[in-house]
Amino acid sequence: MTHAIPVPLPSALVDHHAVDLERKYTDGWGVRVDDVATTPTGEMYALHGVHRHTYGVADDEPDPAKAHFGYSLVTRFAPDGTPLATAVSGQSAYRGRNRTTTFGGPTTGLGEDLCWAKGLCVLPDGTLAATGPGDQTHLVTADLTALTARHRAPLSSYDDGPRDPFASWISTTPAGRLLCTTGEYGLYNYANLLANIVSVTDQPLTPTSKPTLRALASMEAEPVKHTEADLRPDVLFDGRPVGMDRRPRPSLAEHLIGADPTARRWDWHDARLGRPAVVREDLFVVPVFGHVYRGGSRGQRFAFVLVSDEGEVVGRLGGMDLYRDSPFTGFCFEIAADPAHERIYHLNRYGLFAWTATGVRAQRLDLEDKRYKLLKHFTLVDCTPAGELILVHRTQHLLLRIPCPAALGALGQTVEDALRSYAKERTALKRQWQPVNWHWIDSTAPLHRL
Template identity: 80%
Template sequence: MPIPLPSALVDHHAIDLERKYSDGWGLTVNDVATAPSGEFYALYNVYRHTDGATDDEVDPAKAPFGYSLVTRYAPDGTLLATAVSGQSEDVDQDTVFGGSTTGLGEDLWWAKGLCVLPDGTLAATGPEDHTHLITADLTAVTAHHGIPDSGRDDGVRDPFAAWISTTPAGRLLCTTGEYGVHDYGNLLDNIVAITDQPLTPASQPTLRALASLVAEPALHTDGDLRSDVLFDGKPVGMDHRPRPSLIEYLAEAEQTGRQWDWDGASLGRPAVVREDLFVVPVYGRTYRGGSRGQRFAFVLVDDKAECVGRLGGMDPHRDSPFTGFCFEIAADSAHERIYHLNRYGLFAWTATGFRAQRLDLEDQRYKPLTHFTLVDCTPAGELVLAHRTQHLLLRIPCPADLSDLGEVVENALRSYAKERATLKRQWQPTNWHWIDSTAPVHRL
C-alpha cells in the first residue's frame, strides 16, 4: 500500500520530488494502526527546509513547511481519505492545509504513535503525553490532552499518554512520562500503565501503573503527581511506584547488581502479547560515536505489575538494534507471538520469552528486510512493515507455527516485488513518491 502525498499539497508548495532528502526535505512514516473493521491508518510527516527563506516568506512555493498526515485505507488497501495537519503556531506557515492551533503537534515531529480505540476513534500520541482524538473518517479532532508550552509551571496540564495500544478485550496499554528521569527536568517516558475504562472525547480514564523504568526520578514535587496515574490506589510519584523498577529487575537478572549499567536508558513502546501479558522494550544510552553492543532488553510484564521474564536469544553486538535505531517490537496476540526486526535479523519469540526464530538478513532470501521498519501487528495476525525509501507498506501473515516463518517471509518478499511493479504502472511515482489526486483531503 503506498504512503501518498496529496497532489494538492505537492502543487501548493511546488515540491520538487526529484530533490534529494539531504537537500532539506523528507517524508517519514511514524506508525500504522488497524481498526476492528480491517481498515488501516498510516501516520507520517512531510517537511521542507528552504535555504535562504526568511521567517516572513509568504510564497508557499518558497516557504519552509511541515505537516503531519494520516491516511485511511480500506481493508484491501484502497485509499479512502487523507487528513493534513499544520505544524506548531511557532512556525510562520500558511494555513491552507490546517491551522497550527488545531494541528497535531507542538512541532513537526510531535505525533509519533497511532492507535485505533475500540469505538473506532483514532488516538494520535506523542512525547510529553500529548494525545489527540480524531474521528474515524479523519474529518475532525474531537479532543486534546496535553501540557502547555510553559511545561510544569504555568497553564492547564491535562496529559494522557505518549503511546497507546489496545488489548484484545479493549483495554488500553499506555506509557506516561515523569519529570526527573535520569535527572532531566523535562517529561520523559517512565511508566507503563493500563486502563479499565474507555478513552472518549468526554472522559479520560484512570491509568493503573504496571512498571516503572526508573525507581526514583529526581526533582519530583507534589505538584508533579497526576491524579489519573495510580499504583495501589495512590498517585505515582517520588518513591511510590511499581518495584522493582525495570532497571532494578534487569540489574538483578544479569546478576551484576549494577544499575548504573543502565544509566540513560529509555523506555520503548510496549506491545500486547495477550490480555494479561505485555512486552516492554528498554534500551541503554545512545552515543554519537555508535552504540552497537550497548545493553537492551525486552521485559515481560503481566497485568498484576510483575516482571515475569525477558525475551532471550539475542547477542548484544551481533543482534544489536542500535544499528539504524531499530527499536520497534510488535506482538501477535492472536497467536501469542512477539516479533522484532533490525538490520541483522527478524526475530520471533513465544509468550514465555523463548526465541523460536531468527531470520538472518545476510541471507539473500531475507536481505530486502534491511530496508523495512516493523510498525505494527494487526489483530488478524499480520506483520506490517514500512519501506523506508520506497514509501510502501507490506503486510505479512504471521504463521501459527514459527518454523514456517522463513517460507512465509520469502513468499511475501516475492509478492512485494510483483505488486510494487503493478503499483508503479498504475501510479507512475516520481522518485518513489506516490502522488494521489483521488481520495478526499481533510484539513485538521
C-alpha cells in the same frame, strides 16, 4: 492478498507548495512514515509527515512555493490498500509563521508542542488516537473528518501552559483495555518529560472522558526534584498518584541489574523506555534500551521485558546476542505482538525474530541471507488483529503486509514468498502511480483539514 501498499502525499499539498519531488532530502525536506494502526475489519491508518525548511528563506516568507512547512498526515486505507481519505494538520513549529491556514484551509494541529505525533492506535469504539512526546494525545473520528479531543503537557518542567496530558503511547488489549506509557520530569535529572511509567486502564478513552491509569512498572524508580505539582491524578499506583517517591518498585532497571550478575548499575543509567506491546490480555512486553553513545552503541545492553497486568516481571525475551543482534544499529527498538496467537516479533538490521509468550525464541531469520536481505530496508510497525505483520519501507514509502503462518517454523518460507510478491506488486504500482523518486501522489481520496 495485497502485500505492497503506497503511502501517498495529497496532490493539493504538493501543488500548493510546489514541492520538488526530485530534490534530495539533504537539501532540507523529507517524507517519513511514523506508524500504522489496523482495525479488526482490515482497514489501516498510516501516520506520516512531510516538511521543508530551506536555508536562506525567511521564516515569514509569504510565497507557499518557497515557504517552510511541516504537516502531520493520517491516511485511511481500505482492506485492499485503496486510500479512502487523508487528514492533514499543520505542525506548530511552522504554523507559528502562518497560524490560520493549512495550504488554504483552517487547522488546529496534530503534533502540538513543536513536535510530531509518533504513535497511532485504533480505540475499541473506532476512534483514532494519535500520540506523541509530552503525553500528548489527539482523538480523531474514524472517517478523519474531525479532531474531537486533545490532551497535552509541557515538554519541559520549566514551561507554563495547560497541563492535561494522557499518554505518549497507546495500545489496546483484546478486551479493549488501554496499555499506555506516560512520562515524568526529573528522569536522570533531566528537566524534559521522558517516558517512565507503563500502565493499563479499564475505562475507555472518549472525547469527553479521560480514564484513570493504573501503573504497572517504572523504568527508573527515583526521578529527582519532584514536587506536588508533578503528581498525576490520573496515573495511580496503589491508589495514589504516581510521583515523588511513589511508583512501582523494583523498577525495570533495578530488575535487570538484579537478574544479570554481569550487569553494572551504569549499564542501565540513562536508559529509555520503548513502546510496549500486548502479548495477551494479561501479559505485555516492554522494550528497554541503554544509553545511546555518539561513537556507536552496538553491544550496549537492551532487553524486552515481560510484565503481567498486575505489574509482575515474569521474564524477558531470550535468544538475542548483545552485539550480533543489536537493535542499536539503525535504532530498531520496535516490537509487535500477536495476541490471537500469543506471539512476539522484532525486526532489526540483523534479523527478524519471533518468540512464544514465554519468551522462548522460536525463529531468527538472518538478514544476511539473500532471501531476506530486503527486510533491512523496512521497519516493523504493527501486527494486525488477523495476525499479519505490517512493515514500512524507510525510503520508498511503501507498506509491506506479511501474513504470519500457523506454525512459526514456516515463517521463513512465508516471508520469502511475501517478499517475492512484494517485488512484483511494487513494479505494477510504479506503472500505475508513476511515482517521482518513490514519492506517491494521490488526487482521488478526500482531503480533510484538522
